[in-house]
Amino acid sequence: MELTFSYKYANLLILLVGLIIILYLLSKHSAKKRVLRFGNFEVLEKVIGRKILGVGIVPIILRTIAFTLIVIAISDPVLIYGQYVANTDFVLAVDTSSSMLTPDYPPNRLEVAKEVAIDWVKELENTKIGIVTFAGKSYVKLQPTSETDTIVNKLKDISLEFPAGTAIGEALVTSTALLADSKKNRTVILITDGRNNVGVPVNDSIETLVSNHIRVIAIGIGSVENITITNITRPEGVNENATIAEFPDLDEATLQNIANKTRGLYFKILNKTSFEEAMKAGLEYKKSTIRPVTYLLLLACAVLLIEWALEITKYRALP
Incomplete structure (x- = not known):
């Protein structure tokens, strides 16, 4: 079994991953600025019961996976098995x-x-x-x-x-x-x-x-x-x-x-x-060949939903 696809969107994938990393760093920096008014982060964390800096690495990984799946889906993937x-x-x-x-x-x-x-x-x-x-x-x-x-x-x-x-x-x-x-x-x-x-x-x-x-x-x-x-x-x-x-x-x-x-x-x-x-x-x-475009897009949507759910719950940033 083998998977083949076009590489013409490889640059787009690199660009999206780079953009996600940049947005992650900016979000993390913004979160730090929002909590500068507090003098004791440890006390605040005990009060709210979670980390102050809510931008975690897990949502970023999920977002990267989702966009990777989308790029692969539009790259005309073909699954070949004999x-x-x-x-x-x-x-x-x-x-x-x-x-x-x-x-x-x-x-x-x-x-x-x-x-x-x-x-x-x-x-x-x-x-x-x-x-x-x-x-x-x-x-x-x-x-x-x-x-x-x-x-x-x-x-x-x-x-x-x-x-x-x-x-x-x-x-x-x-x-x-x-x-x-x-x-x-x-x-x-x-x-x-x-x-x-x-x-x-x-x-x-x-x-x-x-x-x-x-x-x-x-x-x-x-x-x-x-x-x-x-x-x-x-x-x-x-x-x-x-x-x-x-x-x-x-x-x-x-x-x-x-x-x-x-x-x-x-x-x-x-x-x-x-x-x-x-x-x-x-x-x-x-x-025989299978074009898994629909499956990849559905999987990408599922990953984005999981990432969104984590963003508004466990990894929600402090207002």
Whole structure:
């Protein structure tokens, strides 16, 4: 959020502030002259119950604030704020195979994907989002909805799934089915660290996507080489005897092909920041403006009323 305004009245503001200070000093000097007839100021102050010199600094500060607000109001102020918007419905297709527990992105790839996706969802308003997860087969976790809390809670619940494998093609077909009734643009955000090795061939899923006018933003996370990791920390309740696992490499060529054929985008993630940027690629950053002239003038009037009330009560000068 930012505030812009014209500086052509800056000299007027300086002049008004200077004039207020001069008037304050003159008023203070005048007040001193009015009480010169009294020989004991302390006795007089006890009698009237307040300071003799009634011109205080508080009304001057309030008056300065009020005139500053008026000058800003006539300087054509514009309040600019931006937010991400989407003229599309989404399905998040998240890889939940064992390789997503690799800790090269602390605490692991899956948790980072969930964190970034949750932050992304919270930035959107009135956008329908569905969730599909996949390992050796795909699962519908959430039908498209615009209820942010529901989406966030479903993302938090995502964890490692079985059977083993990476069914990218099947996940894309399932995502297409979720978007079938959408009247808006339709986008699948595919998050994976492997290659399709079970289920529907990727080429078949691409044909389904293209025929339904659905684009894919493919996000590749992880290594482009085969990886072997030990001592995987598995979710509670998942029983695995093996402490060593070997996973297939990230198939960038296939992900790029999916993105190209569906007129989407492909991103290879290097860190959490690049992950966040990739998620926002399907959004539009829209700037909105507000001209707060009326609010500033009303606020200036309120401040002047407070200043006037103090002048005739607490800071009233001795007659």
